[in-house]
Amino acid sequence: MANARRSLRSELGRVRGLGSAKEGVQHWWMQRITAIALVPLSLWFVAGIVFVIDVDRATAIQWLGSPLTLGLMSLFLIALIYHAVLGLQVVIEDYIHSHATKLVLLLLIQFAGFGLAAAGIIAMLLITIYGG
Amino acid sequence: MASHPRPVSPHLEIYRPQLTSVTSILHRITGGFLSVGILPLVYWLIAAASGPDAFNQAQALAGSIVGRIFLFLWTGAFFYHLLNGIRHLAWDAGWGYELPAVYRTGWTVLIGTVVLTILAWVLGYWARGNV
Ligand code: HEM
Numbered sequence: 590m591a592n593a594r595r596s597l598r599s600e601l602g603r604v605r606g607l608g609s610a611k612e613g614v615q616h617w618w619m620q621r622i623t624a625i626a627l628v629p630l631s632l633w634f635v636a637g638i639v640f641v642i643d644v645d646r647a648t649a650i651q652w653l654g655s656p657l658t659l660g661l662m663s664l665f666l667i668a669l670i671y672h673a674v675l676g677l678q679v680v681i682e683d684y685i686h687s688h689a690t691k692l693v694l695l696l697l698i699q700f701a702g703f704g705l706a707a708a709g710i711i712a713m714l715l716i717t718i719y720g721g
Numbered sequence: 722m723a724s725h726p727r728p729v730s731p732h733l734e735i736y737r738p739q740l741t742s743v744t745s746i747l748h749r750i751t752g753g754f755l756s757v758g759i760l761p762l763v764y765w766l767i768a769a770a771s772g773p774d775a776f777n778q779a780q781a782l783a784g785s786i787v788g789r790i791f792l793f794l795w796t797g798a799f800f801y802h803l804l805n806g807i808r809h810l811a812w813d814a815g816w817g818y819e820l821p822a823v824y825r826t827g828w829t830v831l832i833g834t835v836v837l838t839i840l841a842w843v844l845g846y847w848a849r850g851n852v
Contacts, residue, residue: 646776649776
C-alpha cells in the first residue's frame, strides 16, 4: 500500500467496481424495457417481412421506402440490437471465464451492435430518400 | 468435513430434462440464434438501398433452399422467444410462479410456437398465391 499513497488514485477509487455488483440493475431494466418495446415492434416486423421477403423489388421498395416503415424499422433496429447486445453479454459472462477473451468478445459485440444499427438505419434513410 | 454430500447445481449431463429446464435453455438458444439473424437483416436492408442487382441477389439468397430453412428456423425461434419472453415478463411482475401455472404457461409457449410459426408461413405462401 506504500505506492497507493504516492498515487493520485484514492483508496475508494481503487476498489470501486471490483465487487460483484456493478451495473446489474440498469442492465436488467434495459433488457426488460427493450423486451417490452420488442413485443409490438417485432410483431410488426415479422408481419411485414412475411409479405415482402421474396417479392419483386418494386413492391419491397414501396413498403421499405414509406416514412412509417422508416420510423418503425429504425425503432425496431435500435430496440432489437440493444436487447441482443445486453442478452449476448450475459451469455458471454456466463460461459467465458478467461478475462482477456471475455473482454475482447464484449467489446466486439458492442462495436458490432453500434455498427449494425448505424448501417441499418442509414440504409433505411437512403431507401426512403432515393427509393433504393 | 461434513458427512452429507452438499447440494450441487444441476450437472446437465446427468440431469433429467424437465419442462422447466428445457424452456429455460431454449430461451437462451433462441436468443442467440435470433441475434445471428441481425446480420442477414442488415445485409438485406443495405442490398435494398444499393440498387436492383444487389437487391435481387439478396432476394435470391432469401428464397433459396438454405435461405428458406434459415428463415423458417428464425421464425420458429422468434415465436418461441417472444412467447417465453412474455412468460419471463409475467414472472418479473410476480405472476405465474405456482407450479401448475409454470407448467401450463410452459406448454402454452411450446404449442403456441408451433401454431404461430406454421400460421406465419401459410399466410406468407398464401399471400403469394402458392397455397
Ligand atoms: C426478435 C429479436 C430478439 C432477439 C435477437 C433477442 C435476443 C435475446 C438474447 C440473446 C437474450 C439473452 C438470453 C439469455 O441470457 O439466456 C435475450 C433475453 C431475453 N429476451 Fe430476448 N430477443 C429478442 C426478442 C425478444 C422479445 C420480443 C421479447 C419479449 C417478450 C424478449 C424477451 C426477453 C427477456 C425477458 C429476456 C431475459 C431472460 C432472462 O433474464 O433469462 N426478447 N433475448
